[in-house]
Amino acid sequence: MAIDFRIQHTDISTSGRCGVLTLSRGVQISTPCFMPVGTRGVVKSVSPQEVWGLGYRMVLCNAYHLYLRPGHDVVSRLGKLHHFMNWHGGILTDSGGFQVFSLVGLRKVTSEGVEFRSHIDGSTHFFSPEKSMEVQAALGSDIAMCLDDVVAYPVEKHVAAQAVDRTYEWAKRCAAVQKTVDPALFGIVQGSTFPDLRQESAEGLVSLDLDGYAIGGLSVGEPSDVMLEVLETTVPFIPQRLPRYLMGVGTPVDILDGVVRGVDMFDCVLPTRNARNGKLFTSFGSINIRNARYRDDPEPVDSKCSCELCSNYSRSYLRHLIQEKEIYGHRLSTIHNLAFYQRLMADLREAIREGKLSTYYGQFLARMEDSND
Amino acid sequence: MAIDFRIQHTDISTSGRCGVLTLSRGVQISTPCFMPVGTRGVVKSVSPQEVWGLGYRMVLCNAYHLYLRPGHDVVSRLGKLHHFMNWHGGILTDSGGFQVFSLVGLRKVTSEGVEFRSHIDGSTHFFSPEKSMEVQAALGSDIAMCLDDVVAYPVEKHVAAQAVDRTYEWAKRCAAVQKTVDPALFGIVQGSTFPDLRQESAEGLVSLDLDGYAIGGLSVGEPSDVMLEVLETTVPFIPQRLPRYLMGVGTPVDILDGVVRGVDMFDCVLPTRNARNGKLFTSFGSINIRNARYRDDPEPVDSKCSCELCSNYSRSYLRHLIQEKEIYGHRLSTIHNLAFYQRLMADLREAIREGKLSTYYGQFLARMEDSND
Numbered sequence: 001m002a003i004d005f006r007i008q009h010t011d012i013s014t015s016g017r018c019g020v021l022t023l024s025r026g027v028q029i030s031t032p033c034f035m036p037v038g039t040r041g042v043v044k045s046v047s048p049q050e051v052w053g054l055g056y057r058m059v060l061c062n063a064y065h066l067y068l069r070p071g072h073d074v075v076s077r078l079g080k081l082h083h084f085m086n087w088h089g090g091i092l093t094d095s096g097g098f099q100v101f102s103l104v105g106l107r108k109v110t111s112e113g114v115e116f117r118s119h120i121d122g123s124t125h126f127f128s129p130e131k132s133m134e135v136q137a138a139l140g141s142d143i144a145m146c147l148d149d150v151v152a153y154p155v156e157k158h159v160a161a162q163a164v165d166r167t168y169e170w171a172k173r174c175a176a177v178q179k180t181v182d183p184a185l186f187g188i189v190q191g192s193t194f195p196d197l198r199q200e201s202a203e204g205l206v207s208l209d210l211d212g213y214a215i216g217g218l219s220v221g222e223p224s225d226v227m228l229e230v231l232e233t234t235v236p237f238i239p240q241r242l243p244r245y246l247m248g249v250g251t252p253v254d255i256l257d258g259v260v261r262g263v264d265m266f267d268c269v270l271p272t273r274n275a276r277n278g279k280l281f282t283s284f285g286s287i288n289i290r291n292a293r294y295r296d297d298p299e300p301v302d303s304k305c306s307c308e309l310c311s312n313y314s315r316s317y318l319r320h321l322i323q324e325k326e327i328y329g330h331r332l333s334t335i336h337n338l339a340f341y342q343r344l345m346a347d348l349r350e351a352i353r354e355g356k357l358s359t360y361y362g363q364f365l366a367r368m369e370d371s372n373d
Numbered sequence: 374m375a376i377d378f379r380i381q382h383t384d385i386s387t388s389g390r391c392g393v394l395t396l397s398r399g400v401q402i403s404t405p406c407f408m409p410v411g412t413r414g415v416v417k418s419v420s421p422q423e424v425w426g427l428g429y430r431m432v433l434c435n436a437y438h439l440y441l442r443p444g445h446d447v448v449s450r451l452g453k454l455h456h457f458m459n460w461h462g463g464i465l466t467d468s469g470g471f472q473v474f475s476l477v478g479l480r481k482v483t484s485e486g487v488e489f490r491s492h493i494d495g496s497t498h499f500f501s502p503e504k505s506m507e508v509q510a511a512l513g514s515d516i517a518m519c520l521d522d523v524v525a526y527p528v529e530k531h532v533a534a535q536a537v538d539r540t541y542e543w544a545k546r547c548a549a550v551q552k553t554v555d556p557a558l559f560g561i562v563q564g565s566t567f568p569d570l571r572q573e574s575a576e577g578l579v580s581l582d583l584d585g586y587a588i589g590g591l592s593v594g595e596p597s598d599v600m601l602e603v604l605e606t607t608v609p610f611i612p613q614r615l616p617r618y619l620m621g622v623g624t625p626v627d628i629l630d631g632v633v634r635g636v637d638m639f640d641c642v643l644p645t646r647n648a649r650n651g652k653l654f655t656s657f658g659s660i661n662i663r664n665a666r667y668r669d670d671p672e673p674v675d676s677k678c679s680c681e682l683c684s685n686y687s688r689s690y691l692r693h694l695i696q697e698k699e700i701y702g703h704r705l706s707t708i709h710n711l712a713f714y715q716r717l718m719a720d721l722r723e724a725i726r727e728g729k730l731s732t733y734y735g736q737f738l739a740r741m742e743d744s745n746d
Contacts, residue, residue, distance in 0.1 A: 041693065045700035047681075070668065070693040078671055078689050086685045295443065298451055308420075312459045316451050320414065320443040327418040327700050 002184035003143065003211050005031075005243045005264075012355040015235070015262035016348070021058075021243055023142045024182070025082075027090045029057045031243065032259045032348055034341050035092060035267040040065050041075070041085045044272050045330040046338070048087040054307075054335070055342045057089040058142075060267040063135045064096035068118050068125075072138040080140025092267070093141035095132045095174075097188070098216070098248070101150035109149060111166060129173035137181035144183035145214065146171040146205075151192055153222040160192035163217075168204040175208050186245060188216035193226055195233040202237035212243035215263070219248040227254070231261045252281060252344055253368065256361055259348050271337035276330045278322040281340040285368050289333070294319045307339040308332060375557035376516065376584050378404075378616045378637075385728040388608065388635035389721070394431075394616055396515045397555070398455075400463045402430045404616065405632045405721055407714045408465060408640040413438050414448070414458045417645050418703040419711070421460040427680075427708070428715045430462040431515075433640040436508045437469035440498075441491050445511040453513025465640070466514035468505045468547075470561070471589070471620070474523035482522060484539060502546035510554035517556035518587065519544040519578075524565055526595040533565035536590075541577040548581050559618060561589035566599055568606040575610035585616035588636070592621040600627075604634045625654060625717055626741065629734055632721050644710035649703045651695040654713040658741050662706070667692045680712040681705060 007019040021029040036043045036051060038059045043051050051059065061081060066072055078084045081091055100107050100116045107116040113128035127135075129147045136144035147170050149163040167190045178185045187205035191197030205213060215234050218227050231246070238244050245265035246258045255266050271281065278289040282302040287294075289301070297315035309318060309332040321329025351360035380392040394402040409416045409424060411432045416424050424432065434454060439445055451457045454464055473480050473489045480489040486501030500508075502520045509517035520543050522536040540563045551558045560578035564570030578586060588607050591600050604619070611617050618638035619631045628639050644654065651662040655675040660667075662674070670688035682691060682705040694702025724733035 040697050040699060041690075042699050042701045045704075047701060047704075069697065070689065074669055074689060074693075077669055078687055084687070084690050086690075296447055296450060314451055314457070316443065316447060317414075317457050317459075320447075324413050324442065326413060326415050327703055328415045328420060330700055331418075331420075331704070 011352045011357040014260040016352045016357045018349040018352040023090045031264040035060045045334045064099035072135045076138040090142045092143040093136045095145040095147040097148040129170040133177040141183045146174040148188040153220045164201040184211040186212040188214045198234045213238045214245040275333035275337040309336040384725045384730040387633040389730045391722040391725040396463045404637040408433045418707045437472035445508045449511040463515045465516040466509045468518040468520040470521040502543040506550040514556045519547040521561040526593045537574040557584040559585040561587045571607045586611045587618040648706035648710040682709040
């Protein structure tokens, strides 16, 4: 077994559960977990020691980006991704399906796979399910994702149905490759906003007996309530005993909404990208440090936070760094936002253990509404 | 006395000397020293803890930049610069003279001071010697520099002579202000490439009994041998017992050339700026990590270096980060170059203590010529 997943507690009044995901390399990840995004083999602006020190044990890297540069062959020769980027935690790799989906006008999808043009130099490439698995295995991923066919929102049903079929066929081919390579393999449920398609997609993929299942095709522009409906119609078709992963999500509230519906894993660029733009998550809501009101503010960003930023610097100084586009400002605010997300996940796990997830949810929303810039 | 400077050893066959500069706040700096540049109140891409950990005890900040943003008044209200930027070492502030000099076409110099337009928003400002001292004192500088009149290279003698006079008059006015504020005060010797003007400038400033003297108006485009001639004609007119500071210099070889001529202090953006462009100093010469030859290179940048970069990462990984403009790549290469410069200064001090500076100089040049990309 490439991974082991144990559920330790389930909440009383919601579908929330907490547990431990153990990778074949021995790394243990408490769930529900958030995975910082390290697209190109680094979580932007922070060191792997800092990511680890904040309590994270798994990051997401992108097969598509690393395939293009520096090349999965280079990474493989350099001792694979963990060694290359000096990260001793777990690595989940995105298959490239979503990135290729984002290359509007630069891709051609057939039943064989996806032909796409590089966003860097326009060169033509082809990702088949087999190729995607080869790349993810060469990178040394702990958890590989099946290549999936992602469709836009909104989409006509027949297009969504074709993508469900294709995603299933491709997952079957990924599963065949997985027998000969190291990574665990997660399927990705598609089906857009159509409950029957979501069910069909989930049931098909579950029949392949993969190591975990992601809910894909979300965070592509659909309203928040649509995302939650899809989640509610999809999660019941994923076996209780397996990890469930909501890809590319999201805001703190999105994560709460996912956790109460039984999701175990999340990833998103939001905390790191927002940080670089000066948008910080705090215990009293989010703030934009570029706001002129912080020019003379001697207080820490969040007096309840003990991260490197909040322990050592004023809002005034961070505002100055961000205004001047100083690299160290990007680092400090990234550390802060990642500390916030890690604390959120720890609080959620604690609330589940104590059977108080509903109460926590209500309190959190009230706190967040206190102050927003 | 705002600072104390003790010379502990002088070299046998050169003018090199090593000593200790003690600031009023108790910070001790071994000389010859290099000061990393923290223009806007941060050494680009690294934390003050990292700068300190590398052994640096003094950085240079720019009065001009901090005056414009966030404003010296803001910094002052926030507890002055040391507290603002969380730096417990010394801070030397540039007066703004050189920055204003760089604003070609945007400045007007009179005997009263310099009127200039902000490089940020075009707003008009006026720096008199008194204003420059007020700004530097408000920032909480440990060593302030006199506002000086910098001229381009090459320049006609009568223009250089006028700048010498003006620099002297301004220094007198700075010295008058200094009696009422905290920072120590260094004069800046001008005179372009004219030995008699350099002598006149030095003698005039020395008569003001300042705490130390800088050789200014260099690194403005003159050839290297011209810089060394100026150094040789200027240094003898600065009292032995006082610190001598060569502003804006330079490459490792420039620093060696300065140290053998009796210079004690240096600052330059070179190690930090080059780092961000992938140009790294090593024990076998400088390399450009963007070179394709490093694509698959599993070796550390410099096997003789034990910095965060060289202890943990391959050339291949750093090349990848720099190619992708990843912020963490800027940090790692900055740490590396600052570690190199600090080791260079420590080696120079050691060579002076052992009376072997000439030998070290020769060996260093030979090593540097071994390999250059």
